Amino acid sequence: MRDIRHFIDGVSVEGKSGRFGDVFNPNTGEVQARVALATPSELDAAVQSAQAAFEGWAATNPQRRARVMFEFKRLVERDMNLLAEMLSSEHGKVIADSKGDVQRGLEVIEFACGIPHALKGEYTMGAGPGIDVYSMRQPLGVVSGITPFNFPAMIPMWMFGTAIAAGNTFILKPSERDPSVPVKLAELMMEAGAPKGVLNVVHGDKVAVDAIIQHPQIHAISFVGSSDIAHYIYSNGTANGKRVQAFGGAKNHGIVLPDADLGQTVKDLTGAAYGSAGERCMALPVVVPVGKKTADELRERLVAEIPTLKVGVSTDAEAHYGPVVTEAHKQRVLGWIDTAVQEGSELVVDGRGFSLQGHEKGFFVGPTLLDQVKPTMKSYHEEIFGPVLQILRAETFEEALALPSQHQYGNGVAIFTQNGRAARDFAARVNVGMVGINVPIPVPVAYHTFGGWKRSGFGDINQHGMEGVRFWTKTKTVTARWPESALEHQDSSFVIPTMR
Structure with missing residues (x-):
């Protein structure tokens, strides 16, 4: 070996x-x-x-x-x-x-x-x-x-x-x-x-x-x-x-306002939530649609999009993501899905039974979607770090703003909207270290700085x-002084130096 x-x-x-x-x-x-x-x-x-x-x-x-x-x-x-x-x-x-x-x-x-x-x-x-x-x-x-x-x-x-x-x-x-x-x-x-x-x-x-x-x-x-x-x-x-x-750790939120381009937003969400099997501190595992109409349409589009994702071995050029890193981590992710269901979340897409033909012993977890998630649930409070997307519905902009602001983690957050004023207000007020505006994974470029807030x-x-x-x-x-000659000697001073 x-x-x-x-x-x-x-x-x-x-x-x-x-x-x-x-x-x-x-x-x-x-x-x-x-x-x-x-x-x-x-x-x-x-x-x-x-x-x-x-x-x-x-x-x-x-x-x-x-x-x-x-x-x-x-x-x-x-x-x-x-x-x-x-x-x-x-x-x-x-x-x-x-x-x-x-x-x-x-x-x-x-x-x-x-x-x-x-x-x-x-x-x-x-x-x-x-x-x-x-x-x-x-x-x-x-x-x-x-x-x-x-x-x-x-x-x-x-x-x-x-x-x-x-x-x-x-x-x-x-x-x-x-x-x-x-x-x-x-x-x-x-x-x-x-x-x-x-x-x-x-x-x-x-x-x-x-x-x-x-x-x-x-x-x-x-x-x-x-x-x-x-x-x-x-x-x-x-x-x-x-x-x-x-x-x-992190529990990054994606806030979806009613005027968002849902077609693009769904593409962004699936990539950010399921890419790298969700094993990113800047993944986007929680989506917060504002208003029932937005939430229902977003869910419908996600349900249609998720089956198009391909889970495969890491060398498969057509695969969107591969296995998680270890069997222990796989069991941890599956355990969080179980917990979410026990807490009352609706399991819309279940990735727990996923198995890849010819690689049945691989550490694969299928894409999972949960709806009706509540802020009191432990599965929302903690980091899952797997291919799991949770929908937490908000009625108003202020309610959506409060969710990432009050969460124990404050790594990243994204807002999806075509309203520049709303985006500007959100970016200024949200209590999170890195903000994306129509950018699902807001990792700054190398000459800016990276860092989260809170825990x-x-x-x-x-x-x-x-x-x-x-x-x-x-x-x-x-602090340097270079006298022109020895004739410039000054008397001793016993007070703190100033530049007067």
Whole structure:
């Protein structure tokens, strides 16, 4: 059986713990590999490698670091097909979706290629008599990212791209469910010219996570995953003196006003709810039609649209989505559908009995549609993270606005309308971090910032864009005076300096 190893100090390293995690092929249900689970000492070896590389890498001028990013981007594009195939074989998403995963990560790498401009500080000449003031952005040191299974290429690149370009060295702890692509990305970073130790990959479970949280030489942690774990990492990481951004779960809503183009809206909803088997933190699992007429027509159109979706193996070019990542996750999704029915939701389309001929042991869940969902239901309150769309009807715009605003999660929300004033009002008032207007998955472009509110995000600084640069750097401010001669000596002053 294939072993997936750590990547430390520029080379593949065999795990020493004797503990391994199974890596499945979700299309067949078979174990295809095992991944080493690190001990704290193995994590420390990666940290020491990163620490040894830091001084030289931080001293490398930003333009040369950017050249490494340019070359890394070229190599990832060269190996796009290979990366997509690796990703699909362990995650289960279809090849086209896997390429999208890689491409969205590359967009942040493209932003990181402009790091010389992003690192420019501020300068004031003559802030006081003969005094100039300027600031500079400097890297933190050894930093870390803990990434989820659902985007094994995109989210690691979101994190390490900006961090490394800014002069930090990086420890990546990817999901143990689909760990091969992160290792390949680290290999490509070395091929691109990054010195050994700049990017290390350490696999593991809670043991490795706690070792990252507690390690005194790791200065910052970026995390994406469930909200409970995000809160755990944020609370414990900050208690250990680290800068932490921790992004959690989501329950994104799509508000459909009566004037919406329902034909386009249905296409948008099915793609956003069922794409990648619903395993996206920016999926759209709740639709809120306003008014009975809108709700009834939307439901009718969804019922007609869902049978056109094709669920297939990840290599099927005609499939709209593939299996979920593991059997355990499949059972979790099915359990939430059962719960929704027990709570009184109407099961309009049932995906629980789906089976793909020839792949009966694969982790497939058919597209599911639930109506008559109520805000008091636990299945609405919690994240399902599967191909399940819930219809929650609202009578008025204000009622629809209140639903995402009052929900425990505040990652993303979308509104479908042709009324610009209503859309503007909604975007300004809704208590959610990212808003789409006729855009079902409002993930911002790489030079803007990504981040949710409430239990979707812990910490004060978001991911990528200039927020990412701020997270991975610290600001130093210098106040300088250069007297013309020794004759300009001034008397001692015992009051706070001013610029008068």
